[in-house]
């Protein structure tokens with residue numbers, strides 16, 4: 001398949017999933033803010049259309065956008081604060097806007113020569129950016145559907161027996177030197193430039209921490225013992241009155257999870273998720289271990305190839321799947337890719353040779369040390385952004401994502 005046909009094909013596949021998600025948003029939530037962190041959920045849908053038109057038609061082709069008012073309303077700009085974003089059109093208007101912007105993006109693809117030097121056009125950079133950007137917002141939309149389901153009545157669900165033979169295990173990793181990051185044209189700016197990194201010998205969990213293990217932490221008073229928490233972590237726990245991971249609901253001896261598509265029973269072997277960085281840190285202290293660094297994470301992930309077909313990803317299930325059941329990498333580690341994002345101890349900062357592209361607001365503005373990096377992708381992450389070098393980042397109080405933890409020592 002030619003490059004243009006490949007882009008057209010993948011743009012269409014990604015959009016089908018966006019529309020599938022839109023069908024799962026109740027009308028009454030479309031234009032409402034449900035949480036401080038987030039814009040109204042409907043904004044995210046229009047925003048993917050606005051973003052692709054902006055980069056392809058506006059920046060690459062240097063042409064005016066089709067609708068100034070909607071281009072503004074769906075933009076992530078300080079002049080358009082989240083409270084203003086409730087003024088977006090209704091469902092039919094959002095769908096129409098998505099269709100009109102997509103038409104222009106595809107027409108531009110037909111028209112352009114991709115074998116050129118222009119940084120936006122060469123090998124279809126702007127279209128590829130649009131695909132990956134849409135995937136990221138799909139995951140945010142899935143996160144927001146959880147917040148919505150928390151406010152809806154949930155069906156009665158059958159409890160899964162709360163017992164397991166799975167035991168956590170640490171794997172010895174001999175130190176070494178590897179190439180961190182990449183110079184692939186289509187990755188985000190924060191994944192560049194490739195550079196050599198040395199890692200000392202360490203140990204890392206064969207799998208992420210499981211839900212069953214998390215309940216052992218809770219049963220041992222994990223959420224009530226300040227000595228397990230950093231000062232900032234305890235202040236957060238206290239303010240939040242956190243007693244369990246976000247979206248966990250007790251169900252007799254077992255637990256249920258309010259997910260993006262409704263409540264479901266938690267399997268004891270699934271990775272613990274919706275954890276803030278502070279919770280992950282407290283758990284590690286309780287276990288007598290620590291979080292891996294970002295370098296350690298990418299080092300272990302650089303052994304073998306990441307194959308999306310082998311990973312739990314892309315909303316193919318209703319939540320994460322039990323750990324340790326998929327093919328391990330050559331070091332014997334399971335679930336590095338997909339299932340849940342894994343918090344690292346590392347602040348989100350630049351690599352040597354970093355240059356912001358295509359705009360400061362994607363990465364650079366967030367590289368001030370306030371965010372921690374998480375790696376690997378989740379069950380809600382789409383294949384186009386499932387890769388070894390992909391860096392995601394959140395503030396340490398963020399517990400709304402599909403975020404888990406793998407221990408190191």
Ligand code: AVJ
Pocket residue numbers: 133136137140362392393394
């Ligand atoms: C990397 C998930 C934190 O959602 O703010 C989407 C991704 N950047 N549009 C975010 C992003 C611009 C970003 N995160």
Ligand code: FE
Pocket residue numbers: 047051076133137
């Ligand atoms: Fe965005």
